[in-house]
Amino acid sequence: MATSMAAALAASLPAPSAAPAxxxxxxxxxxxxxxxxxxxxAEIPLTCVQLDGxxxxxxxxxxxxxxxxxxxxxxLGLDLDGTLEISNSFPLPxxxxxxxxxxSKSVARYQASMLRSLKEVQADDSVVGFYQATTLxxxxxxxxxxxQAIHQEKLRHGGIVIVHDISQTARGNASFRAFRLTSAFLNxxxxxxxxxxxxxxxxxxxxxxxxxxxxxxxxxxxxxxxxGTLMEPDESLASLDGELGTGSAIPPSFGVLEFGxxxxxxxxxxxxxxxxxxxxxxxxxxxxxxQIARExxxxxxxxxxxxxxxxxxxxxxxxxxxxxxxxxxxxIPAEPSRLESLLLLGQIDAYGKSLAGTASTxxxxxxxxxxxxxx
Numbered sequence: 001m002a003t004s005m006a007a008a009l010a011a012s013l014p015a016p017s018a019a020p021a022x023x024x025x026x027x028x029x030x031x032x033x034x035x036x037x038x039x040x041x042a043e044i045p046l047t048c049v050q051l052d053g054x055x056x057x058x059x060x061x062x063x064x065x066x067x068x069x070x071x072x073x074x075x076l077g078l079d080l081d082g083t084l085e086i087s088n089s090f091p092l093p094x095x096x097x098x099x100x101x102x103x104s105k106s107v108a109r110y111q112a113s114m115l116r117s118l119k120e121v122q123a124d125d126s127v128v129g130f131y132q133a134t135t136l137x138x139x140x141x142x143x144x145x146x147x148q149a150i151h152q153e154k155l156r157h158g159g160i161v162i163v164h165d166i167s168q169t170a171r172g173n174a175s176f177r178a179f180r181l182t183s184a185f186l187n188x189x190x191x192x193x194x195x196x197x198x199x200x201x202x203x204x205x206x207x208x209x210x211x212x213x214x215x216x217x218x219x220x221x222x223x224x225x226x227x228g229t230l231m232e233p234d235e236s237l238a239s240l241d242g243e244l245g246t247g248s249a250i251p252p253s254f255g256v257l258e259f260g261x262x263x264x265x266x267x268x269x270x271x272x273x274x275x276x277x278x279x280x281x282x283x284x285x286x287x288x289x290x291q292i293a294r295e296x297x298x299x300x301x302x303x304x305x306x307x308x309x310x311x312x313x314x315x316x317x318x319x320x321x322x323x324x325x326x327x328x329x330x331x332i333p334a335e336p337s338r339l340e341s342l343l344l345l346g347q348i349d350a351y352g353k354s355l356a357g358t359a360s361t362x363x364x365x366x367x368x369x370x371x372x373x374x375x
Contacts, residue, residue: 044079044081044082045082046079046082046083046084046160046213047082047083047213047214048082048083048084048213048214048215048216049083049084049086049160049162049178049213049214049215049216050083050084050085050086050215050216050217050218051086051162051176051215051216051217051218052077052085052086052087052088052217052218052219053217053218053219053220053223054087054088055075055086055087055088055089056174056176056217058089058090058091059071059089059131059133059162059164059176060164060169060174062091062133063133063164063166063169064166066091066094066133067094070094070133071091071094071131071132071133071164072091072092072094072130072131072132072133073089073090073091073092073130073131074089074090074092074111074114074127074129074130074131075088075089075127075128075129075130075131075160075162076088076089076090076118076123076124076125076126076127076128077124077126077128078124078126078128079128079156084128084129084160084213086128086129086160086162087124088118088123088124089131090114090118092107092110092111093106093107093110115127127151127155127159128155128159128160129151129155129159129160129161129162130147130148130151130159130161130162131161131162131163131164132144132161132162132163132164133163133164133165133166134163134164134165134166135165135166135167135270136165136167136266136267136270136350136351136354137165137167137168137350137351137353137354138270138274138346138347138350138351138354139163139350140206140209140210140343140346140347140350141343141347142339142340142343144161145181145189145209145339145343147161148161148179148180148181149181149186149189152180152181152186159180160178160179160180160213161178161179161180162176162177162178162215163175163176163177163178163179164176165177167354176215176217177212177215178212178213178214178215179210179211179212179213180210180211180213181209181210181211182208182209182210182211184202184203184204184208185202185204185208185209185210187202188202188204192337193337194337194338194339194342195334195335195336195337195338196335196338197335199338199342204342205342205345206342206343206345206346206349207346207349209342209343209346264355264358264359264362267351267354267355267358268355270351271348271351271352271355274344274347274348274351275348277344278341278344278345278348281340281341281344282341284336285336285338285341288333288336289335289336291333292332292333292335295330295331295332295333296332298330299329299330299332302329302330306321306323306324309321
């Protein structure tokens, strides 16, 4: 009886109405005039680059496993209070011997896939720059400059390129430096004008193409404590070290005592090759300059001759000949770009500095070894 009454009561009640669906939020694009007001961080100048310890490990691993010095990839992170915090990175594939168009499309697809995957797992997916491995400190080339110019145009704080020197790491000194293009070079790059007059107007030399940004490496407190304990003496390990008796978890390494003369030959070869490339480039520029001078001389002679003919015709009471377009009659080539010469000079300077540092360190070690041997 009670069940039938409950059923009848339920049947007499009005059917519950479906809950209204929440309205779909709509987003409006931020006007260009308000973007700078809302994006306060963009107005704070970049003063420092902070590299996470995990990123350092990834860069070292990629540079060691990559063929020669072709290791490059993207840097991810954010900028906060003038500090560019790089918290993650991933390498980009290197396609040796592939066509440029196919290679660039493949790299673009891989990059988009990686960023999409990072976003799905809620990891940092904001590109803040890229990294490049190099040897003997020579990293200035056309590809690096063009890539950095695109990043500084598209990214908020211009992006940063981290240069990792493999040769320094092989000698026990992990070398990481942060660079970005100077405003003077960007102004010349936007117009694609690197003629002699443009270089003089922008006061451009190979040393003013890039400006270095201070870089510091950050590790989490747990890792810092672990590294600190590795170097502290431990009495329980003292008996295992034999005669040294340091008691440290990391045994002493005598690799730093190597003279390091093996790399001098390679360094000298790179300098000779860079100088030969520079002389070849200067020869090409001189040839093009002579061609331009010959064409301009022909145009000037034509203009002078036409003026003399018109002066003679006017003196005879005849109508002067029309002045024809010199640029149409004479194809005067544009002044060649001197950017490649600047980049080659930068490479020569980097090789020279690397040679000076290696040679000076080697000389000190040799004198120390001579003094220690009692000779």
